[in-house]
Amino acid sequence: xxxxxxxxxxxITKRGQNVTFRCDPISEHNRLYWYRQTLGQGPEFLTxxxxxxxxxKSRLLSDRFSAExxxxxxxxxxxxxxxxxxxxxxxxxxxxxTSGIFANEQYFGPGTRLTVT
Amino acid sequence: AQxxxxxxxxxxxxxxxxxxLGCNYSYGGTVNLFWYVQYPGQHLQLLLKYFSGDPxxxxxxxxxAEFIKSKFSFNLRKPSVQWSDTAEYFCAVAGFQKLVxxxxxxxxxxx
Numbered sequence: 001x002x003x004x005x006x007x008x009x010x011x012i013t014k015r016g017q018n019v020t021f022r023c024d025p026i027s028e029h030n031r032l033y034w035y036r037q038t039l040g041q042g043p044e045f046l047t048x049x050x051x052x053x054x055x056x057k058s059r060l061l062s063d064r065f066s067a068e069x070x071x072x073x074x075x076x077x078x079x080x081x082x083x084x085x086x087x088x089x090x091x092x093x094x095x096x097x098t099s100g101i102f103a104n105e106q107y108f109g110p111g112t113r114l115t116v117t
Numbered sequence: 118a119q120x121x122x123x124x125x126x127x128x129x130x131x132x133x134x135x136x137x138l139g140c141n142y143s144y145g146g147t148v149n150l151f152w153y154v155q156y157p158g159q160h161l162q163l164l165l166k167y168f169s170g171d172p173x174x175x176x177x178x179x180x181x182a183e184f185i186k187s188k189f190s191f192n193l194r195k196p197s198v199q200w201s202d203t204a205e206y207f208c209a210v211a212g213f214q215k216l217v218x219x220x221x222x223x224x225x226x227x228x
Contacts, residue, residue, distance in 0.1 A: 003160075004160075031214075033215065033216075040220065040221075041220055041221070042121075042207050042209070042218030042219050042220050042221050043161070043207075043216070043218050044218070045212075045215040045216070045217070048214050048215055050214075055214065056213070056214055056215065091160075091161070093161075093216075103149065103211040103212060103213075103214055103215055103216050104149075104211075105151060105163050105166050106163075106216060107163070108153075108160050108161040108162075109160060110159075110160040111160065
């Protein structure tokens, strides 16, 4: 399967702990996105990478959140000092980039469901 | 900033009924528009997209959508739904390097 993969698929953690999620995009895609989805809502944009450069971050991404994409391949999203409000599905997507400023179609992974107790 | 409204949160249909799901967006300039579907237990998949050209776009599994610029709408349609179309459907507009999604419509098709 050459789609977007995410690990782990589920994570249960206690409030105050740190968690890290991994995303492996489609190999030829240079753009990688993180979204968060809560119950009854559509995905909400968190951050975006073009190759290894993090080019945009949402206001939703507090200082406790950090994302990296070393060498422009896989990406990690870390949440420090988790709070109950961080409980959500964290989605990763990738796309092939052009010079256009508007987003192209994005291919989504299965997501990591985080539950903070 | 772009935004998307999906007015139908839950839709229940019988098999063979026709489907139309509403989607309105707020951005007045050039838009790229998408419909994504999420089947139970599966990840988001692209149904169809509109970038430019013919405002009636056809997607997978018999779905189509019509872009009406004057109404800021991009409604999804299917002439005859099947039980397997039970899923959640999301409309999205392309923002600057990101997608802006609506809240989704849960479709339940009863056999």
